[in-house]
Amino acid sequence: MRPAVFQVGGTLYWTILTRNPDTGVLKDADSTPSIAVRKNGASVGDSVTITKRSATTGIYDCSYNPAAEVEGDSFTFEESATVTGTTTSSATYNFSWAVRAIRTGAVELDSATQTQLDSIETDVAALAAAGEITITSPVVDMGADGLPVKIEIVQGADYLLADSTQIAMSLTGTFPAWTSASAYLDILCGGVELSLTGTITTATGGTRALYFELTATQSATLVDSTKDTPSQDIGVFDLRVVLSNTHVTYPINRGKFVSRRRSQA
Numbered sequence: 663m664r665p666a667v668f669q670v671g672g673t674l675y676w677t678i679l680t681r682n683p684d685t686g687v688l689k690d691a692d693s694t695p696s697i698a699v700r701k702n703g704a705s706v707g708d709s710v711t712i713t714k715r716s717a718t719t720g721i722y723d724c725s726y727n728p729a730a731e732v733e734g735d736s737f738t739f740e741e742s743a744t745v746t747g748t749t750t751s752s753a754t755y756n757f758s759w760a761v762r763a764i765r766t767g768a769v770e771l772d773s774a775t776q777t778q779l780d781s782i783e784t785d786v787a788a789l790a791a792a793g794e795i796t797i798t799s800p801v802v803d804m805g806a807d808g809l810p811v812k813i814e815i816v817q818g819a820d821y822l823l824a825d826s827t828q829i830a831m832s833l834t835g836t837f838p839a840w841t842s843a844s845a846y847l848d849i850l851c852g853g854v855e856l857s858l859t860g861t862i863t864t865a866t867g868g869t870r871a872l873y874f875e876l877t878a879t880q881s882a883t884l885v886d887s888t889k890d891t892p893s894q895d896i897g898v899f900d901l902r903v904v905l906s907n908t909h910v911t912y913p914i915n916r917g918k919f920v921s922r923r924r925s926q927a
Contacts, residue, residue, distance in 0.1 A: 664761070697741050701737055733763055858880075898916045
């Protein structure tokens with residue numbers, strides 16, 4: 663039996679059995695079998711290590727360690743062995759088989775799905791490299807590391823561009839292009855869900871900028887998260903950016919959001 667796949671960076675092992683062409687019984691080949699290697703359809707000069715197993719008849723152990731293989735590479739092995747029979751002067755056996763390089767845990771995907779996954783991986787890698795994030799709103803708590811971890815608003819107040827009280831965000835790092843993208847601030851506070859559509863002001867480069875507006879009517883709907891009732895604890899928010907290729911990214915995930923009651927006269 664020959665392997666069908668092998669791990670990138672690994673070594674292939676298999677066995678060749680040679681037999682008497684007249685009886686089918688194991689018999690040593692007239693000389694060590696030969697194996698030619700083809701990579702992705704092209705002949706390569708790689709050699710396969712072939713060793714006659716000690717104290718056996720007709721058993722040859724083979725190993726092959728390819729160089730610079732990547733996931734998806736296909737290798738074809740063309741085996742040849744000549745054996746002289748009891749009455750037959752000699753018979754040559756030829757056998758060809760192929761194996762594909764994979765990564766651990768990988769599965770075979772159609773090309774369209776693989777292309778989509780490759781694009782998503784690129785987006786995720788870019789987001790992972792993101793650096794400083796700055797949020798400007800009327801009230802912002804800063805974490806111990808200096809990064810904003812909370813947006814805090816007062817119920818019934820307006821947060822509008824016209825008043826310079828909008829919720830503005832600036833993100834510095836490496837991101838996929840935001841050209842023609844859509845930005846959303848998804849808020850969950852005290853069991854109330856609210857999604858705001860933002861305006862992207864800087865869509866490319868190392869620093870991205872955008873802002874969100876929140877009306878008094880909208881802010882009044884957010885439950886006071888400072889109450890003692892567990893279901894009305896501090897809320898969370900996500901910054902969701904849907905790219906022009908419809909891929910969904912989260913430059914900020916599960917930031918803290920607090921809606922406070924305004925003071926009563």
